[in-house]
Amino acid sequence: MAKTRTNAPLTPAVLHILLALSTQERHGYGIMKQVQSDSKGKVNMGPGTLYGSIRRMIDAGLLRESNNKIDPEMDDERRVYYKITGLGHRALAAELQRYREVVAVAKRKQLSPSTFAYGN
Secondary structure (H helix, E strand, O other), X not given: OOOOOOOOOOOHHHHHHHHHHOOOOEEXXXXXXXXXXXXXXXXXOOHXXXXXXXXXXXXXXOEEEEXXXXXXXXXXXXXXXXEEOHHHHHHHHHHHHHHHHHHHHHHHOOOOHHHOOOOO
């Protein structure tokens, strides 16, 4: 994957991973748990999706492995922590701005989830 443009739309998995890492460095399992918490259980990211996405995100310059251990006494030395990069922060900010613009359009049109009959 080439370096990601900060204005390119993000996949849902990438968006959730960036959100999970936006406030602190985390290891893989910590990212999965944070995504689950952030989404109130609606998004359960499995290891294949998580680590495949992380690998692509590192290649794209959105993340990097961290040398830090949050609690070196408690952490398994094999545990790898990940950190969002400057490019990752910019990509997340651009994506959040896209979402804000979509919500603004929906508000102008006075749309709400109850406006639509889902499943009919």
